[in-house]
Amino acid sequence: MAKLQMSAAGLETELNPMQEGDDMPSVDEPHPLCWFCRKKPATELYIQPKSTKRVCATCLDRLQVQDAYEHAWLHFLVLEDEERYEEVLAGIGAFLEANRHRDHDQWLARSITRDRSSVLFEAGRYAEADEACDAWGRFPFDNVTDRWFHGSAKAQIVQALGRPQEALAIFEEAFSHQDPRYASAIPYYLHWLVDFSDAVGQPVDEKWRRVAEAGAEDFAVEMPVRDSLGESMLALAEMTREMPSKRQREWEATHGGGTGEDKP
């Protein structure tokens, strides 16, 4: 089993010697495209406990860096829990420096900027968290849900800084970016509209009803009828949380329900 570790010297990722199993694909076998980017030739093996994937060298870096960073957070979370925020900030900063040369698509830099904002927010250092959040926002978003997530985080910081009206405006701007392909994520974000509106003593603006309805449609349900739009939104979020999205229903209808996750 391959195991990723941070080296003691420099927090770089390294891959332990692989133990090849009978079902392990060989790099010599013809496989035209990288499993991860589906663009470059797959020349490397990305080995995980439950499966091995053929990837290009660039994506191997990306995947190993992500694994190492996420597992490093198991340690950082302990520090964060003990309110040792400076150590967390120093740790993630050192991780970035040690792995920057492998961060070909800026995934690590973006993640660390986001997490830096989060740690600073938790430490109560809102002005710095705000700056880090802005820096995070300067990275390109992968999809609209990333933009919504950033908007909700930024709005939380601004609210903590005592500017609730601005917080609502920030989230509304982020949430105004819609993409029908991501309608299933809409219900997850509706409560922010309710929360930030509540904070300024306003009902949720009726202009968001259509967006909420799009979320309901994706789950093939009607918008719950409640006394206010905000309450309807919260009810919708609760109702759909354990329901399959349109995308999942369609995929299972055509593929028979296999998940494909971590298949050996």
Next chain:
Amino acid sequence: MDDPREDAPTDPYRTRGAFALSAFRRERASGGRFAWAALLATCVAVCVAPMGCGSSEEHAVAPERTQGSLPARTVRALQACAEEGTGRLRRQAYEIGFKVELTDDRVQAVAPKGPRLDDAGLERCMMNALRTMADAGFSTDRTELVSYGGHLPARGVLANVTVLPEIVKLAEVVVAGPGGVTIVVVVVVVVIAAVVLSEDKPQEEVVEAIKRWPRKVLEKCQPRFDECLGNQYQPDWNQEMFGEKKDCRSCFDECKKDKGQWPNYKCPPPGWKPN
């Protein structure tokens, strides 16, 4: 799973919960009277005196009620755990304690206290059983709880709300599994009620209140983060939207910011089959 926060010196619940449970254990060991006298004396000394002299509230101990019992459904669930899991235990008899945090008649957190079982699966099963105790019918007397407010030390003033903790020790439950293995289950419930004191909302205190992620949020998110790390590939139906690999750290951050709701839409749990 042991919560590392249990050792945080600034966690008032640890002080109170640990004290209550240790007092309870001393009572069990010595026949009871001395321990309860000590508990009462300590409560008077620690709760009342500091309020008069302005000492830190961190060392205050909330009065402990000895009343109540686990709902029958929860006891049955604990028994089911024992029947399924005691075969993996090495000894014949155990005593295990749990601390349950309850807010608004909802269980927010369950943590083991004191001696542990030597089978983590059985312990998890029991913690899951306790997590449902509110739904199974456990409730606290809110009127009585609020009436204690004048005597209780405040955990902390959050804007116009004061959070009042109360410790309720439940009658112990004995469950048994195959082969006569017995487990004494001791449950201490920490009840937290919010009482509105005034309409003022000083901004600094609001800010202070949201400064820390509530522990219950972390307790919800961290297991999902661990689970995500153990199953990082997106299911097929989600790959077109979110790529081949889950971004577990991002999902964890979103979970924390979203008050403990895991973003299933981009990091679906392994084998997730929604209804």
